[in-house]
Amino acid sequence: MGLVFESAAVQQDPQAAATHVLLVGCGEYPSLAAAGFGGLDPLSAPRLSVEALADWFLSGPDAMPAGQALPSDHAFYNPEAPLGSLVMLTSPTFPYQAPSGTVTNPTRPTVACIRTAYAQWLDRLGANPNSRGVFHFCGHGVSNGISQFLVADDFGEDPHDPWSGVFHVSNTCQATIRKTAANLFFLVDACMELSEELINQIDDPKALIGGKRTGQPITTEWAVLRATTANRLAYAPTGGVAHFTAALLQALRGHCGSQRAAAPGFGVGIAELREAVAAFLALTQQTESGERQKLGQTEGEGDWNVSMHILATRPxxxxxxxxxxxxxxxxxxxxxxxxxxxxxxxxxxxxxxxxxxxxxxxxxxxxxxxxxxxxxxxxxxxxxxxxxxxxxxxx
Known part of the structure; x- marks a missing residue:
């Protein structure tokens, strides 16, 4: 579902160490008005943001024809966990042309499709502790004042339970770390604005997958990097990539990394990304008036120096x-x-x-x-x- 790329190495050995990417961009939200939720509007940035991140992942040596890949300061590179798969769910569902020229039709990110794609992503990650899982969401997000909830594209389509199109971020993470040994990177480009409508619901929206609170975590290297702080908005320019994703891409394009002790290159993990993304986010907004977007609290476990990306040259x-x-x-x-x-x-x-x-x-x-x-x-x-x-x- 929504598969844009799968490497030959993973096709031959599905359990090989690899980076598996799931990108979700929710923008159309066709049932918002009918559901009567005036505080949320359709968005143009999510699809553009997801495509920009997909271009970065797919421009590296793992997905490009020989001799055509961009260098590590412009595209994804990680010889320890090469790109194994990339799945994209977007709305609107226009065809996507990868840097290699391949054209695919992304799947619409309804909550059912997101759940299915997420389960498939977990299956690909499996039990390999050397694999990396990257989940990026761009779209509407709301908060009950403590937790963040992400809004799928079909929000409001079920008139009897419109909030069934929303899922709980932290609970999804807690269930996930009990199902895979891979290193996990959750990149959430969405608001955390307080929603009284959410607070007044009888039940909180569920996680994308089920799990027990008492289950023993299989991985202890995971993190959630959020675009904004509690009860605040995330922003995007008209017709452009959202500020958080744009700052993330600037950081990944050669502007951060720590010298690796026992291997060449500079590792880019959550610790390095957070500092660099915060700096680019501040730089982008320095001339803007009014409230400025700042990164939210980073949730997770581990020392956050596991490399999602490896930079071959000095940052x-x-x-x-x-x-x-x-x-x-x-x-x-x-x-x-x-x-x-x-x-x-x-x-x-x-x-x-x-x-x-x-x-x-x-x-x-x-x-x-x-x-x-x-x-x-x-x-x-x-x-x-x-x-x-x-x-x-x-x-």
Missing amino acids: SVLVEMDVQPEGYRPVARAFMEDAAQQREVKPLANGPAQFVKQQGEWSYGTNASNNEYAEQLYTRQFLTKAVHSCRFRIT
Whole structure:
């Protein structure tokens, strides 16, 4: 159901160590108005967000023809757990063309289809502790003030039980960690806005799968990375990828990772992703007014350094520089230089300047093209974060 990619290795050995991905994007919600839930509206971002993440996973060496894969700072790469399968459920259900050129028709994400796809995802993960499971949801989410619930595309279609189209995130995770030994990554791009309608229901929505509270967890390496904090909204630009997923993709494209102790490359796990995604989320919204989206509490167990992705080269830092007051921008320049004092210069006339440099020691600063103000310079700074912002105060 909704299968976009399955590797030859997994077809030959379904229990081989692999990364299995389940992407769910709910956007149409055709029965919201009829069900009388005015607080929720159709969304354009979920399908775009899911497709963007699918493109990243499918542009790596596991899913592309030989010689056509993008490098690890642009696409998925994990030789310890290569891409084994990718399943996509989206609404609207337009055909999806993968980077390889293959065209598939995603399944509509009704709650029944999500449950079926989720059970199949668990079957693929099986009992291999070296496999990785990635579940990404983008769509409506609501909260009872404590727990988050995600809304399937057919919400409201059952007039006798409209809330049957909603499922409980934490309970789904608790049931899942008792059914697979794989390392699990839950990426939830949805609101956690308080819903009085949900609170007033006689029964809470259920998990996607059943399970006992007393069951012994099989895996202790799992985490939920949420797009927003309790009782708050998640945002998306009109006609674009949702802010959280966009920040996640920026982080994955070479901007985070920790040096691995016994193998080459830099591991990208939840610990690295959370810090980098938070930084890009803040950078995206720095010029926006009103409430700003911040990452929610990360739920899970383990030390969160299991690699979902492996970066083959040293991570990069996005350095953004500007001057204050902004009236100096027409003559202002920003620059960065390496240890050999080779300097790259960019004008600030059109706003902040951005540089992408490998993590390490850099000098950076600002000066004026007409010498209107004295040069300001930070010498030999060690830059290791995904984002580094600097605003030079001109006096």
